Amino acid sequence: MEVFFLAMQGTVLFGINNIYTVRTSDRAEHICRIKGKVLKGCENVYNPITAGDQVEFEDGLITALIERRNAFTRWNRKRFMPQIIAANLDVLFCVASPCEPPFRPRFLDKLMANACGKYTDGYQVVLILNKCDLGIGPLVSERLDVYRSLGLRVICVSAKTGMGLDELKSYAQGKVCAFAGQSGVGKSSLLNALSPQVSRRVGEVSKKYNRGRHVTNYSLYVPDELHGGGIIDTPGIREIFVDGIEPEDLILHFKEMAPYYGKCSFSTCTHTVEKGCALRKAVEEGLVHPDRYETYLRTYSELTEQASVIYGKEYS
Ligand SMILES: Nc1nc2c(ncn2[C@@H]2O[C@H](COP(=O)(O)OP(=O)(O)OP(=O)(O)O)[C@@H](O)[C@H]2O)c(=O)[nH]1
Numbered sequence: 001m002e003v004f005f006l007a008m009q010g011t012v013l014f015g016i017n018n019i020y021t022v023r024t025s026d027r028a029e030h031i032c033r034i035k036g037k038v039l040k041g042c043e044n045v046y047n048p049i050t051a052g053d054q055v056e057f058e059d060g061l062i063t064a065l066i067e068r069r070n071a072f073t074r075w076n077r078k079r080f081m082p083q084i085i086a087a088n089l090d091v092l093f094c095v096a097s098p099c100e101p102p103f104r105p106r107f108l109d110k111l112m113a114n115a116c117g118k119y120t121d122g123y124q125v126v127l128i129l130n131k132c133d134l135g136i137g138p139l140v141s142e143r144l145d146v147y148r149s150l151g152l153r154v155i156c157v158s159a160k161t162g163m164g165l166d167e168l169k170s171y172a173q174g175k176v177c178a179f180a181g182q183s184g185v186g187k188s189s190l191l192n193a194l195s196p197q198v199s200r201r202v203g204e205v206s207k208k209y210n211r212g213r214h215v216t217n218y219s220l221y222v223p224d225e226l227h228g229g230g231i232i233d234t235p236g237i238r239e240i241f242v243d244g245i246e247p248e249d250l251i252l253h254f255k256e257m258a259p260y261y262g263k264c265s266f267s268t269c270t271h272t273v274e275k276g277c278a279l280r281k282a283v284e285e286g287l288v289h290p291d292r293y294e295t296y297l298r299t300y301s302e303l304t305e306q307a308s309v310i311y312g313k314e315y316s
């Protein structure tokens, strides 16, 4: 007798060593591998499938990836490929802490510019400042004000004391949200605090180096059974390299700089050194924060390096 398996559709909760746990709408979980060597549409990426992906599978084999609505990705500089971190999001929570590990605004600038990359239509970016129980110093406070002035929503919380968690919870409810950020800022602690049924491992921040220990090593989607949506916890990022942005378009990914696009003396202006550059003038006049512009310059130079590797393009 022949046995036929019907193709089913489900959401990827997590994958470890190319073995994926896929959840169907009846809440059953299925252990699956990818059929064949490479899944169609997943060529030239570091990892074909991630938490939040929708897939078709049959008899424990994933046969197709359903086209993503969007994804949070980053450029894997070692492998020269994009890395897909979380898929099909409504919200990306960029998580930071005021200290332990230190607040790194340039990292956040890049994380947020990256969040507007090519895959990322249609998700909100929100800044979560965790560990507020440790106090917020004046420098951190000043940068938070800069972010707020750009229209970015900032939610101050503490996974430890529970402060601000109601606001975070009500914002997240019914949405697919992912936590992204440096190691040790408390992404897994926040997931544990918001989803009492979960107890993900959390790790001490190294006293010697004042940074996290990269405790989480794979993305995990925890669906919210009651309200729909859910939370994706992701591994800490040491350094973020933006993915899917052409160097000449980078200016459009910094909200306050975008209005200067096309306003410079030269139409090919890279906004790095040129005379008659409208963005440089805005920085000089104090209309654009110099530190954010510094992030632009560094990211531009990384992107041109990336483009020269991928396409053999040369930028002056
Ligand atoms: N004081 C304080 N400590 C916190 C808070 N949230 C988390 N921590 C601590 O910060 C450390 C790191 O927390 P994790 O949740 O493992 O951080 P993570 O961002 O998931 O780190 P990776 O998985 O390595 O990316 C742990 O020692 C937590 O107990 C908080 O709100 N306040």
Ligand SMILES: [Mg+2]
Pocket: 187, 188, 189, 201, 202, 215, 216, 234, 235, 236
């Ligand atoms: Mg973690």
Ligand SMILES: [Zn+2]
Pocket: 264, 269, 270, 271, 272, 274, 276, 277, 278, 279, 280
């Ligand atoms: Zn310019």
